[in-house]
Amino acid sequence: MTLRLYDTATREVRDFVPLEEGKASLYVCGLTVQSEPHVGHVRSGVNFDVLQRWLRASGYAVTFIRNVTDIDDKILAKSAEQGRPWYNLAYAMKRELDRAYAALNVAAPTYEPLATGHTPEMIELIAELIEKGHAYAAEDGSGDVYFDVRTWPAYGELSGQRVDEMVAAEDADPRGKRDPRDFALWKGRKESEPETASWPSPWGRGRPGWHIECSAMAGKYLGPAFDIHGGGLDLRFPHHENEQAQSRAAGRPFASYWLHNAWITTAGEKMSKSLGNSLVIPEVLKRYRGLELRYYLVAAHYRSHVEFSFDALDEAASAFQRVERFIERAPEAPVGELPAAFVAAMDDDLGTPAAVAVLHDTVREGNRASDPAPYVAAVRAMLDVLGLDPADEAWASTAGGADEKLVDAVDVLVAGLLEERAAARAAKDWTRADAIRDRLKAAGVEIEDTPDGPKWSIS
Structure with a gap:
């Protein structure tokens, strides 16, 4: 069966036909590193990690580029609020993102470019657009440069909108725009912004607009045409719409397929920092293993909205633990052949729910x-x-670290209190012994006195 994917651009499931036989090129818009990654953020990383794994399993040599936006209005605003350099905030949050991806076994892409490292390519692309009559420098002296949406008749085709029905682009002061929907390609530096957040350009010092960043980076590493462009559903408009318009207006065919993963919601709303309902990864991993969280994210279809709840995550963790217990029945068994039903499910637009059902059917048959x-x-x-796969070395590398040190520290502290309790019992100071036991119980530590001495566990 041929791999079929739902293409957002055509709004239909299509056979995947790569530009070059036996090879697949994939570009995914990564995160803007303004704050700690939450469950909603990493869903995209996990979903497109599954895509690249399936492409490789299907015999394709994959070139996978996933960018990081490390200069942006929000980064500048948050760093100013926190009284720290913008690049320090971006770097710290990038490290948090790396840790989150590692904790969920999201494989590294072929390359992960930073926006700040590619301003020459962005300036070059903007100059091409100006030369072709699709962009203009603002006449208000701001140093801004805009894409002229009225010069590109196909603008709106990706998101299925007409220009006259679109809201204005709120990415810059509208005074310098010919049309409110024109979007910023370059933003002239403002006096209120740090000098370090600007680069020299033909239009004065400034920084790139968000949309031009991805077009330039995709072009540098994948060429003018590539197979698949992915990202979250919220990026379809305006980000991906603008990427496609400016790239094709410059004469670059750009992406053949567009894939978008749906949101994770809480109380029916998209999980985001602005809603205050986000769940940052380190906090979730205090309650669940990375394996269990990844299973929870993989079990849902990438185009399905997921209403997050800890009850659902509890069920997912229990389901995955049953799979792990089954594997323990033959721990030396090597990786075998994929069942035909699993292959068919994955070839049907990455149908992970059906694929996971095959997984559990196989477990049930194996148990009999x-x-x-x-x-x-x-x-x-x-x-x-x-x-x-629990045997994957990537999981072993995330199983220790801080969590392991924490367990060791708790063991030492509890052992010390148990020694105090044993001394009190030996001295027949039952009041002191009971007080130590009650103190441990209040902390969630259960004590069991055995012939071999006291044993403890977390209740």
Whole structure:
């Protein structure tokens, strides 16, 4: 069966036909590193990680570029609020993002370019657009440069909108625009902004607009035409619409397919910092393993909105633990062949819900079999594609670290209190012994006195 993908541009499921046989090129808009990544942020990373894994499993040599936006209005605003350099904030949040991806076994892309490292390519692309009559420098002395949407008749085709029905682009002061919907390609430096957040250009010192960043980086690493462009559904307009317009107006064919993952919502609203309902990854990982969180994200179809709840995450964790217990029945079984039903599900627009159903069916059949090894081999093959194989060394590298040190520290502290309790009991100071036991119980530590001495566990 041929891989079929839902293309947002055509609004239909189409056969994947790469530009070059045996190769697949993929560009995904990464995050703007303004704050700690939450569950909604990493869903895109996980979903497109599954895509690149499936492309590789299907025999394609994959070039995967996932950018990082490290200069942006929001980064400048947040860094000013916090009284720190903008580049310090961006760097710190980029490290948090790296840790979150590692904790969920999101494989590294072929390359992960930073926007700040590609201003020459952005300036070059803007100059091309001006030369072709699709962009103009503002006449108000601001140093801003805008894309002229009225010069590109196809503007709006990706999101299915007509120009006259669009809202104004709120990315710059409208005074220098010919049309309110024109969007910024270059932003002249303001006196209120740090000098370090600007670069020299033919239009004066300034910084790139958000949309031009991705067009320039995609072009540098994938060329003027590539196979798949991905990102969150919220990026379809205006970001991806503007990317496509400016790239094609410059004469670059750009992406053949557009894929968008849906949101994770809380109380029916998109999970975001502005709503105050975000769940940052380190906090979630205090309650669940990265394996369990990834399983929760993978089990839903990438185009399905997911209403986040800890109850649902509890169920997902329990379901995955059943798979792990089954694997333990034949721990030496190698990675085997993929079941045909799993392949069919994945080829049908990355149908992970159906693929996960095949996974659990195989577990149930294996539990009834006298020899579970062949079933374990098939399960491991499926888990490998989904990035969920517990034997993957990537999970081992995230299992220790701070969590392991925390467990060791708790063990030392509890052992010290148990020694105090044993001394009190030996001295027949029952009041002191009971007080220590009650103190531990209040902290969630259960004590069991055994012939071999006291044992403790977290309740």
